[in-house]
Amino acid sequence: MITIKNLHASIDGKEILKGLTLEVPAGQVHAIMGPNGAGKSTLASVLAGREDYEVTEGSVDFDGVDLLELSTEDRAREGMFLAFQYPVEIPGVSNVNFLRTALNEIREYRGKEAISAKDFMAMVREKSAIVELDPKLASRAVNEGFSGGEKKRNEIFQMAMLEPKLAILDETDSGLDIDALRIVANGVNKLRSEKNATIVITHYQRLLDYIIPDVVHVLYNGRIVKSGPKELALELEEKGYDWIKAEQEAK
Amino acid sequence: MSETQTDRTLSSFTKHLRQTEISLPAHLITTSLNELNGKSFPTTRSEAWKYTRLTKLSKLSPTLASKQDGTNGTPFAIHSTGNFLVLENGAIHLDASRFETVTGLTIKRFSECNAEELQHIGSLLTLENEPFNALNTAYLQEGIFIQIADKVQIEAPIELIHLLSKVECSATIRLYIHVGKFAKAEMTIGTWAAGADKSILNAVTEIHVGEGAHFTLQKLQCEDEGNFQICTEEITQDKDSVFTMHTVTLNGTLVRNNVRVRVNGTNCETNLYGAYLLKGNQHTDNHTVIDHMMPHCNSNELYKGVIDEQATAVFNGKVFVRKDAQKINAFQSNGNVLMTDTAAVNSKPELEIYADDVKCSHGSTTGQLDEEAVFYLQSRGISERSARNLLVEAFIGEVLDKNDNQDFVAKTNAILNERFGWER
Numbered sequence: 001m002i003t004i005k006n007l008h009a010s011i012d013g014k015e016i017l018k019g020l021t022l023e024v025p026a027g028q029v030h031a032i033m034g035p036n037g038a039g040k041s042t043l044a045s046v047l048a049g050r051e052d053y054e055v056t057e058g059s060v061d062f063d064g065v066d067l068l069e070l071s072t073e074d075r076a077r078e079g080m081f082l083a084f085q086y087p088v089e090i091p092g093v094s095n096v097n098f099l100r101t102a103l104n105e106i107r108e109y110r111g112k113e114a115i116s117a118k119d120f121m122a123m124v125r126e127k128s129a130i131v132e133l134d135p136k137l138a139s140r141a142v143n144e145g146f147s148g149g150e151k152k153r154n155e156i157f158q159m160a161m162l163e164p165k166l167a168i169l170d171e172t173d174s175g176l177d178i179d180a181l182r183i184v185a186n187g188v189n190k191l192r193s194e195k196n197a198t199i200v201i202t203h204y205q206r207l208l209d210y211i212i213p214d215v216v217h218v219l220y221n222g223r224i225v226k227s228g229p230k231e232l233a234l235e236l237e238e239k240g241y242d243w244i245k246a247e248q249e250a251k
Numbered sequence: 252m253s254e255t256q257t258d259r260t261l262s263s264f265t266k267h268l269r270q271t272e273i274s275l276p277a278h279l280i281t282t283s284l285n286e287l288n289g290k291s292f293p294t295t296r297s298e299a300w301k302y303t304r305l306t307k308l309s310k311l312s313p314t315l316a317s318k319q320d321g322t323n324g325t326p327f328a329i330h331s332t333g334n335f336l337v338l339e340n341g342a343i344h345l346d347a348s349r350f351e352t353v354t355g356l357t358i359k360r361f362s363e364c365n366a367e368e369l370q371h372i373g374s375l376l377t378l379e380n381e382p383f384n385a386l387n388t389a390y391l392q393e394g395i396f397i398q399i400a401d402k403v404q405i406e407a408p409i410e411l412i413h414l415l416s417k418v419e420c421s422a423t424i425r426l427y428i429h430v431g432k433f434a435k436a437e438m439t440i441g442t443w444a445a446g447a448d449k450s451i452l453n454a455v456t457e458i459h460v461g462e463g464a465h466f467t468l469q470k471l472q473c474e475d476e477g478n479f480q481i482c483t484e485e486i487t488q489d490k491d492s493v494f495t496m497h498t499v500t501l502n503g504t505l506v507r508n509n510v511r512v513r514v515n516g517t518n519c520e521t522n523l524y525g526a527y528l529l530k531g532n533q534h535t536d537n538h539t540v541i542d543h544m545m546p547h548c549n550s551n552e553l554y555k556g557v558i559d560e561q562a563t564a565v566f567n568g569k570v571f572v573r574k575d576a577q578k579i580n581a582f583q584s585n586g587n588v589l590m591t592d593t594a595a596v597n598s599k600p601e602l603e604i605y606a607d608d609v610k611c612s613h614g615s616t617t618g619q620l621d622e623e624a625v626f627y628l629q630s631r632g633i634s635e636r637s638a639r640n641l642l643v644e645a646f647i648g649e650v651l652d653k654n655d656n657q658d659f660v661a662k663t664n665a666i667l668n669e670r671f672g673w674e675r
């Protein structure tokens with residue numbers, strides 16, 4: 001689904017990603033863990049196409065297309081979705097209104113007809129039920145006045161609506177209570193299939209009890225320094241990152 | 252400063268114009284002529300014109316142009332039902348208008364008014380140091396007198412269409428509106444240009460809102476980038492009345508709006524809403540005054556602007572609360588979004604309060620679109636252009652949505668679509 005090779009990216013002249021290599025095949029869920037400031041959100045932003053970052057080296061193949069050549073919106077239209085660590089509030093723009101615009105622009109890009117108002121509303125009902133999002137929230141202004149948990153659920157709701165090939169969830173679990181966590185994880189699991197892939201960025205092993213990853217990666221100092229089965233997450237939670245740092249310094 | 256402040260005389264501006272033939276009170280004509288004689292256009296040295304340069308306008312020597320035979324008002328009409336009256340280049344054009352008799356509504360020309368009716372006209376209009384008001388008196392071309400009888404409710408909005416259709420011409424028009432006690436009516440004024448260039452509309456509207464009356468005025472300013480308009484609205488409210496005004500400015504090289512509301516009775520409500528969407532080299536200047544002279548009143552003022560390309564805007568809003576005007580709630584706010592580095596705005600909200608038991612707030616914000624929000628929308632598959640449009644619409648929608656007149660909103664949206672490619 002996605003193949004990242006030797007990716008280097010910097011912001012304001014400071015290099016954050018320093019030769020990151022990662023491959024996530026279709027049908028799999030990969031978790032990325034790592035200490036604060038390691039570059040996890042940077043990776044998500046670079047993949048989503050945030051212009052503040054400059055890619056200086058490396059390549060990203062996204063299901064056969066050169067991702068780095070595409071604009072942010074075209075990446076989304078190709079099937080990339082980022083659930084933001086900090087979703088923005090957009091006063092005055094209604095959730096459903098903007099989602100209809102998004103869905104139709106994506107469909108147009110793929111040469112499909114615009115969705116009818118009736119089908120769209122049916123879809124909103126179905127997908128908001130998956131994440132147990134109050135339909136009232138669906139029609140309110142994007143994230144405005146939403147609680148932290150509601151914002152995260154809204155991200156997954158949007159993901160459900162847009163049906164991406166690759167979803168990157170950046171700390172979607174932080175700030176969620178156990179019920180919300182279960183709901184969000186449930187939503188992600190329902191949307192999993194052989195044709196799509198998910199990258200879950202998290203600090204907490206508990207999420208991975210619900211969303212079982214195929215591979216766990218450790219991102220440290222701008223690179224993937226360790227990869228392993230789901231048990232690696234448990235080990236990281238127990239021992240912290242000091243042993244990883246020590247290992248790296250020894251090299 | 253290197254700028255040239257050409258003090259162009261008003262007499263060079265009026266040299267092709269004709270002094271009014273309308274029998275306004277004689278002392279008003281005398282005062283106005285004195286104000287114009289030997290004087291120049293105000294420069295940016297004067298407080299009222301600090302950020303609005305009249306240089307281009309003052310270089311004109313416009314002529315009087317007449318209406319044209321085949322003119323059809325319908326394409327400019329905002330409402331599909333009710334009256335509309337076309338004033339082309341300042342001349343009343345009945346053939347281009349649509350007229351239906353409405354019980355309780357009188358619309359006539361000043362020339363058809365009796366002396367008693369004429370004596371109210373101009374009684375509250377400041378002429379001193381207000382050259383455009385003086386011009387609108389001494390060089391008045393046409394006056395329309397509108398009266399809504401007491402206790403009458405007029406269903407369809409009364410519409411006035413100002414059309415400029417000749418090059419370098421001047422249209423000088425006065426409206427006098429008397430809203431009777433407990434009456435209710437709505438008026439729409441559209442300003443348009445077709446085939447005009449370097450022409451100027453000078454329109455003064457005097458409105459008296461009687462006791463317990465409700466009156467709404469909505470203006471759609473849509474001239475093009477070649478033409479000018481200076482509009483002055485002088486409103487007086489009697490007790491228990493509600494006055495609401497919407498000023499939507501979508502086009503015009505230089506648009507100046509002077510609105511003054513004298514709230515001269517208790518228990519009144521005043522709402523001033525303004526939206527300006529500018530691009531190119533347009534300039535729009537909104538000067539408003541709400542003068543609370545009596546206690547127990549509420550006023551709301553919200554003006555918002557989106558300024559693109561090299562366009563510039565001015566907002567100057569004053570709210571006065573006089574000494575005996577206790578228990579006033581006055582809210583005023585101006586917000587601006589600058590779409591480019593070259594767009595600019597000067598915003599000055601002002602409160603002057605002489606009473607002690609009042610609740611007033613005012614504020615002004617100017618900024619760019621939230622780039623985080625643009626990125627968020629793009630990351631969902633929305634093009635950058637649509638993302639910006641969505642955000643701009645949300646911003647300006649707050650004020651456009653204050654108007655519940657469907658026709659007016661639809662026309663506004665149609666022009667926004669045509670001019671900015673926005674779909675609302």
Ligand SMILES: Nc1ncnc2c1ncn2[C@@H]1O[C@H](COP(=O)(O)OP(=O)(O)OP(=O)(O)O)[C@@H](O)[C@H]1O
Pocket residue numbers: 011012014016034035036037038039040041042043
């Ligand atoms: N504009 C900037 N200029 C310089 N450094 C920056 C800038 N923006 C972010 N950084 C740095 O980039 C590094 C990586 O940040 P990033 O947000 O990717 O970390 P993260 O792994 O997501 O951390 P967390 O677990 O706290 O979310 C941090 O050290 C951060 O301070």
Ligand SMILES: [Mg+2]
Pocket residue numbers: 040041042085170171
């Ligand atoms: Mg992060």
